[in-house]
Amino acid sequence: MSFGLSLWLSFFAVAVLVLVALFGVEAAHLNYLFGVIIPYAAFAIFIVGIIYRFLKWAARPVPFRIPTTAGQGKSLPWIKQNKIDNPSTALGAFVRMIFEVLLFRSLFRNTRTELRGPILSYASAKWLWIAALAFHYSFLIILIRHLRLFIEPVPFLVKTVEKLDSFFQIHLLGAPLLYITNVALLAAVTYLLLRRVVIPTLRYISLPADYFPLFLILSIGITGALMRYFYKVNVVGIKELAMGLINFSPKIPEGIGVLFYIHLFLVSTLFAYFPFSKLTHMVGVFLSPTRNLANNNRAVRHVNPWNYPVKVHTYEEYEDEFREFMKDAGIPVEKE
Amino acid sequence: MAVQKPEELSKIDYKPPKTSWMDTPAELRKDMFCWGNKEKSLKTVGFPNARAWSVADEDWKLPENWKEIFLEGLKERLSKYRSFQLFMDICVRCGACADKCHFFIGGGDPKNMPVLRAELLRSIYRNYFTTSGKMLGKVAGARELTYNVLKELWYYAYQCTECRRCSLFCPYGIDTAEVTILVRELLNLLGLNIEWIAGPVANCWRTGNHMGLLPHTLRDTVDSFQADLETITGVKVDYSFNRKGAEILFVNPSGEFFDPVGNITFMGYMLLFHEIGLDVTLSTYVSEGGNFGFFTSNEMAKRLHSKVYAEAKRLKVKWIIGGECGHMWRVWHQYHNTWYGPVDFLKEPVSPITGTKFENAKSNKIVHICEFTADLIKHGKIKLDPSRNDNYKVTLHDSCNVSRGMGMLEEPRDIIKSVCNNFYEMPPNTIRENTFCCGSGSGLNASENMELRMRGGLPRANAVNYVRDKFGVNTLANICQIDRAALQALMNYWAPDVVVRGVHELVGNALVLKGEKERTTDLRGEPLPGKEAK
Numbered sequence: 031m032s033f034g035l036s037l038w039l040s041f042f043a044v045a046v047l048v049l050v051a052l053f054g055v056e057a058a059h060l061n062y063l064f065g066v067i068i069p070y071a072a073f074a075i076f077i078v079g080i081i082y083r084f085l086k087w088a089a090r091p092v093p094f095r096i097p098t099t100a101g102q103g104k105s106l107p108w109i110k111q112n113k114i115d116n117p118s119t120a121l122g123a124f125v126r127m128i129f130e131v132l133l134f135r136s137l138f139r140n141t142r143t144e145l146r147g148p149i150l151s152y153a154s155a156k157w158l159w160i161a162a163l164a165f166h167y168s169f170l171i172i173l174i175r176h177l178r179l180f181i182e183p184v185p186f187l188v189k190t191v192e193k194l195d196s197f198f199q200i201h202l203l204g205a206p207l208l209y210i211t212n213v214a215l216l217a218a219v220t221y222l223l224l225r226r227v228v229i230p231t232l233r234y235i236s237l238p239a240d241y242f243p244l245f246l247i248l249s250i251g252i253t254g255a256l257m258r259y260f261y262k263v264n265v266v267g268i269k270e271l272a273m274g275l276i277n278f279s280p281k282i283p284e285g286i287g288v289l290f291y292i293h294l295f296l297v298s299t300l301f302a303y304f305p306f307s308k309l310t311h312m313v314g315v316f317l318s319p320t321r322n323l324a325n326n327n328r329a330v331r332h333v334n335p336w337n338y339p340v341k342v343h344t345y346e347e348y349e350d351e352f353r354e355f356m357k358d359a360g361i362p363v364e365k366e
Numbered sequence: 367m368a369v370q371k372p373e374e375l376s377k378i379d380y381k382p383p384k385t386s387w388m389d390t391p392a393e394l395r396k397d398m399f400c401w402g403n404k405e406k407s408l409k410t411v412g413f414p415n416a417r418a419w420s421v422a423d424e425d426w427k428l429p430e431n432w433k434e435i436f437l438e439g440l441k442e443r444l445s446k447y448r449s450f451q452l453f454m455d456i457c458v459r460c461g462a463c464a465d466k467c468h469f470f471i472g473g474g475d476p477k478n479m480p481v482l483r484a485e486l487l488r489s490i491y492r493n494y495f496t497t498s499g500k501m502l503g504k505v506a507g508a509r510e511l512t513y514n515v516l517k518e519l520w521y522y523a524y525q526c527t528e529c530r531r532c533s534l535f536c537p538y539g540i541d542t543a544e545v546t547i548l549v550r551e552l553l554n555l556l557g558l559n560i561e562w563i564a565g566p567v568a569n570c571w572r573t574g575n576h577m578g579l580l581p582h583t584l585r586d587t588v589d590s591f592q593a594d595l596e597t598i599t600g601v602k603v604d605y606s607f608n609r610k611g612a613e614i615l616f617v618n619p620s621g622e623f624f625d626p627v628g629n630i631t632f633m634g635y636m637l638l639f640h641e642i643g644l645d646v647t648l649s650t651y652v653s654e655g656g657n658f659g660f661f662t663s664n665e666m667a668k669r670l671h672s673k674v675y676a677e678a679k680r681l682k683v684k685w686i687i688g689g690e691c692g693h694m695w696r697v698w699h700q701y702h703n704t705w706y707g708p709v710d711f712l713k714e715p716v717s718p719i720t721g722t723k724f725e726n727a728k729s730n731k732i733v734h735i736c737e738f739t740a741d742l743i744k745h746g747k748i749k750l751d752p753s754r755n756d757n758y759k760v761t762l763h764d765s766c767n768v769s770r771g772m773g774m775l776e777e778p779r780d781i782i783k784s785v786c787n788n789f790y791e792m793p794p795n796t797i798r799e800n801t802f803c804c805g806s807g808s809g810l811n812a813s814e815n816m817e818l819r820m821r822g823g824l825p826r827a828n829a830v831n832y833v834r835d836k837f838g839v840n841t842l843a844n845i846c847q848i849d850r851a852a853l854q855a856l857m858n859y860w861a862p863d864v865v866v867r868g869v870h871e872l873v874g875n876a877l878v879l880k881g882e883k884e885r886t887t888d889l890r891g892e893p894l895p896g897k898e899a900k
Contacts, residue, residue: 031504032386039505087455090448094664096700096771098533098541100799103773104726106741109780115799116773118726130537136462137537141795143465143825148376150471150828152795158462162537225461232461234382234476235485237507240459306498311538314456319449320539325773327700328727331707336446340669341412343571345680348651351572352581359582361607361650 033233040241044249044296051295055288064291065271066280072298079305080313087317095332097123098320104329118326127322131315134162157221165218168211169247171195172254175209179272205259212255219248239308246300253293263287368397369817372860376824382476388489388509392477392518394421397817399521400810402426403564408557410568411666415557426517432556433511437494439552440487444495450548453540454491457481463532463542468803469525472824480532480542483522487549490515520558523549525818527807528661528693529766534799546808551663559662563809566658570670575620575654581607584650587623591633598891600883603640605648608681612647613718615678618689619656619847622868627850630889631690631868634877638739638870641748641879642719646687652677655694656847660701661809668705671697675706678731685715686732690868692765692807692846695734699772703730720745736777736845739873743784749878754888755786756895758841758865760872761833762791763826763853764801765846775799778845778869785876790837796829806852819852820859827860834864842866 031039054060101112117123129135142155174191178184196207223244226236257263267283268290274280304310316322324330349356349363356363369375383390399421408416419427429435444451463480465471470478477483485507492499492508499508509515528543553559566576573580579587588605596602606612618635622628639646652673659666678686688698703709712731715724722741724733742748760782768774775798782789796802805822833839842853842864850866857864875888886897893899 031388083455087448087452090444090451091446092448093446094701094704096449096541096544098530098539098770099773100534100770101773102775105737105774105777106722106724106744108744109740109776112773130539134537136535136539137460139535140462141466143471145376145378145380145471148373148828150825152793158460162460229461230381231464231476231479232459234387235459235461235464235479235481237459238505239507308456308458311456311458314452315538317448317452318539319452320533320541320544326726327703328698328730328732329725331703331709331729334704337705340665340672342669342672342676345651345673345677348572348574352650355580355582356608356650359585359607361581361585362609 031238033236036236036238037227037241040238040245043238043242044245047246047296047299048249048292051292052288054295055291061282061291064295065282065286066275068298069275069294070280072302076301076304079302080310083305083310084313084317087314091335092319092323093334093336094319095323095325095327096319097323097325099325103325117324118329119324123322123324127316130321134159136321137162158225161218161221164214165222168215168218171211172209172215175211179269180276182269182273202259208259212251212258216248216251216255219244219251223248243300243303243307243309246296246303250293250296250300253289253296257287257289257293261287261289263290369820369859372820375817375820378472378474380474387476387482387485388504391514392521394517394521396422396814398525398815399818400524400560400562400812400815403557403559403561407561407564407568408559411571411669413557413559413666414555417557419557426558428513428516428556432516435555436511436516436552439555440491441495443548443551444491447544447548449541449544452538453484453545454488456538457484457488457540458538459485460537462535462537463540466532466535467542468527468529468531468805468822468825469818472805472821473818475525477518477522478525480526483526484540484542484545486515486519486522487545516556519549520553523553524560524810525822527766527803527805527810527822529803529807530770531766531800531803534770547660547664550661554663554666560809560812562812563658563661566809567662567666567670570654570658573653574649574651574673575623576656576658577620577624579620579623579653581650584623584648584653588632588636588648591629591636594891595633595636595889598887598889599637599879599885601637601640601879601881603636605636605639607648607650609647610681611683612681613645613684614647615652615674615681615683615686616646616648616689617652617655617674617686619691619694620654621656621847621851622689623653625847625851627854627866627871628847628868630871630874631847631850632870633889634868634870634872634874635689635735637874637877637879638742638748641877642742644718647681647683649677649681655688655698656691657694657697658809660693660697664701667697667701671702672706674702675709675712679711684713686712687735687738688732689735690845690847690870692767692848695765695774696767696771698730698732702732717741719747734774734777736774736781736869739870740777740780743781750785750873750876751878752785752787752876754875754885754894755872756788757892758786758867758872759788759790759837759839760786760841760843760867761789761830761839762797762869763804763830763842763844763849764797765844765849766801766803766807768845769799769801773799778843781869781873782843785872788837790833790839792829792833796825802826802829804846804849804852804856806856807848811848811852816855820856823852823856824860826853827856830857830861830864834861840864843869843872845869
């Protein structure tokens, strides 16, 4: 599939989602469908799907201990081991995973290879790492902030996060306090999208499955920001709906505004799409055998559950074939 | 060598074609692939669908149900390897791996970007094993397995040296080596191997080594080393084959018996073992530590490597020392113990000279020669005269497998710094865990694919050039027999005047033997510093 087709197909898919919600609520008045049924269904698909995926991976055996070693291994006592990048204990592997999952350590290694004349150079290239961190942490903080809609009274943690997130006290054109994460998320997603479009090799490897989630998340971010900063929606009503959903007594309050329904439908789509997509890397990364295993197979034997005996060319067969040669060469044999 | 000149080859276009990769059929280009396997090679080890075939032919004489075989094999492996299933599912195509592959850097073929190399298979996986792929086809990144797609898989599976550099940079640790290993397994179900791998595998099965050296040839070879060493040092070193009751079995890559550069490394071991009076034996039955079976299938790797422990058991040795080799050490470090263990018939390795316990090898009982030698040097058990290596300005090429599949980085450096006075590191992005492949690993060190090799070796050679121009480096040390066989050709092409030497060649030069005569030449017979003919 060509680059243009992949990109536009993904864009239009998201555009269609927006229109579906718009008409579904404005024209067909399917508020209950978009406000209650679809969110419930999407969340159920997300939970069941993610658990299914996790169990499917976890059920697969790990036949070999194959960590990618990224530093000096445990060796002679006076040689300093790199305990994080080449762990020899389960604890070390745990620490390595913490670095990987929370700080994206492998991505931090990224370099950019350049060829000038016949000379290769490897420049530091941290933008992907920065954007990835900004994207994932903004997303997390925004999720935490959304908890205020589901919990009454609003927990201290949520309030603290909100305070920190609006640390700079910026009011955009008289709008409510600007959240840093809103800007960071939109900027990071835009960067991640643009690099796929601009860098030729990335454009070449990108699939609709790469553009679609980016457009989807971008749209979620934009609709969210629009609601907060520009088009006032009925927040009290939204909280009523959210509390209803969480207490399994859903009801649709009046006057929430279609923008909210579009936002919610996009979020629902993201949740439902999640388990079937590359986004499952969120779970998969924890199971990656090149990262989560200690590099100690010479000291502690790793067991392969499906190990089976194999046919080996035995010494006896070898000697039977070459006995005379061996004897002539003065090499000891078992049978004279 | 039919390869164009370096100035031409280093003009690389990284711009991908206009058509998308699925719509760009692979062109199987001569000089980039190795010859297909001979029928005999696969038959010797009882592989399925053994037949003669030629890569250049339109018809690869596949079995009728080839597609079924491939897909069944894929399904089976997805269920047996968590790594494989995971790596098929979670790639986000972030592209961090793209410019980390030596073949992409040196060739610019987008299908050599690790991400795309894996997508070649992922697209098939999606088509047959995922709901979205079955329903949406191309939109979901899925494609059918056709004859041409199979050829493409073959072509690119043999343009990956399983060096794992990409896996270092992957945020999820996706390891292309793992994917390539399993794709090669699948291709082997269809009798599609390369002779440069299948031949050595068959040799190793029957004769105990890749080179096909028979017992008496091995004896003659090592005898000639013995004679050379006596000429050079005045000392007659002992050695033995298949000696029962020796304390240690020594296993090395058989290329060291055959390749001139490897020969000298082996002579270095001989001098060392003699000097410290090590109770060690060689074996003709296990005259190979390398394992081209590993480049074929995990089962074949196990079939070949099981001989090592079987022989250790038969000879009743206490433990094993392994020579300088790259993939052999990935196999020993990450696989062998799992295949064969528990290794309870051997003793936990303890150096008889220093008393050091090799705790890191207490379960599999195999110690790397560099660990062993570094320990000797640390304890001052051998006398060294590094000035004998003063003609050499040395840099070290870290072997991929030893760096990223084991993590032995300091030991060879410790040794080199003790036996040489002039050691210079290549730039940090090209050594240690970041090391670049020689371009010929995983069984691709044939001659018919020389362009591929020179392209793949470009990043390594470039880094050597850097220290050659900056510090006058003239010696590329390494601890891998494929390196020794492959890097010299690479240096001759990209970095003339740089000579490739095993670390234990340098040890052998510097080692002061008890009762040796005044040495005038190094182990290659070249004059030592200050001993040049006037």
